[in-house]
Amino acid sequence: MKAKITVKLKxxxxxxxxxxxxxxxxxxxxxxxxxxxxxxxxxxxxxxTSKEKARALLKEIAHKVLSNPVIETYEVEIIG
Amino acid sequence: MKAKITVKLKxxxxxxxxxxxxxxxxxxxxxxxxxxxxxxxxxxxxxxTSKEKARALLKEIAHKVLSNPVIETYEVEIIG
Structure with missing residues (x-):
């Protein structure tokens, strides 16, 4: 499964x-x-294979690893 | 008008x-x-106000300023 995680400053x-x-x-x-x-x-x-599981995993990664939730927001999109 | 330009490595x-x-x-x-x-x-x-003109301008900026077309590709989306 492919996904896109966008991280931007608040x-x-x-x-x-x-x-x-x-x-x-x-x-x-x-x-x-x-x-x-x-x-x-x-x-x-x-x-x-589960979009729901993928989205949950990617949100966790976006929150814990790829962004700084104090100053940034993130968006997870499944793209394929 | 608002737009999003995504630049990624080839x-x-x-x-x-x-x-x-x-x-x-x-x-x-x-x-x-x-x-x-x-x-x-x-x-x-x-x-x-013209989406077409905006898209043309943003493509020019993406190509000339925001990306290195030798190693990167870009995508322009009008989002609002």
């Missing part, structure tokens, strides 16, 4: 890296861009 | 960071996980 957390990209884009002439927030994405494959 | 390119995460997960007991590839995601907001 909206209340500053994202200096995203801001740097935003300012660079604006300076390069891409002035229509008004906001950039950067996150991480993990494409995962696992040996599991 | 399948033929090695991903040592993803492999490190995979081995860590396996050592922690998450043995069902067989593959991990890491990518980046950018949540972008832009002043544009």
């Amino acid at each position: 909206d209340i957390v500053l994202d200096p890296q995203g801001n740097t990209i935003l300012h660079s884009l604006n300076e390069m002439g891409y002035e229509k861009i008004t906001k950039v927030r950067q996150g991480k994405v993990f494409f995962v494959e696992l040996e599991e | 399948d033929i390119v090695l991903d040592p960071q993803g492999n490190t995460i995979l081995h860590s997960l396996n050592e922690m007991g998450y043995e069902k996980i067989t593959k991990v590839r890491q990518g980046k995601v950018f949540f972008v907001e832009l002043e544009e």
Whole structure:
């Protein structure tokens, strides 16, 4: 089974890296861009036939290993 | 308008960071996980009412600024 885990900073957390990209884009002439927030994405494959079990396992991994729940949120999608 | 740009390594390119995460997960007991590839995601907001124009602009930015097309692929999604 294939899945995608997206981890992003909570909206209340500053994202200096995203801001740097935003300012660079604006300076390069891409002035229509008004906001950039950067996150991480993990494409995962696992040996599991139950979508429910896969989702539970991936949520656990996202929470315990791949994200910092204090400042980040995560989303788990089964993609195949 | 809001969009999401996902950038990932081409399948033929090695991903040592993803492999490190995979081995860590396996050592922690998450043995069902067989593959991990890491990518980046950018949540972008832009002043544009035309979805077509927004998509064209975002593809240009993804290609020229946010990715390295030699080793990475990107995907643009309008999300709101």
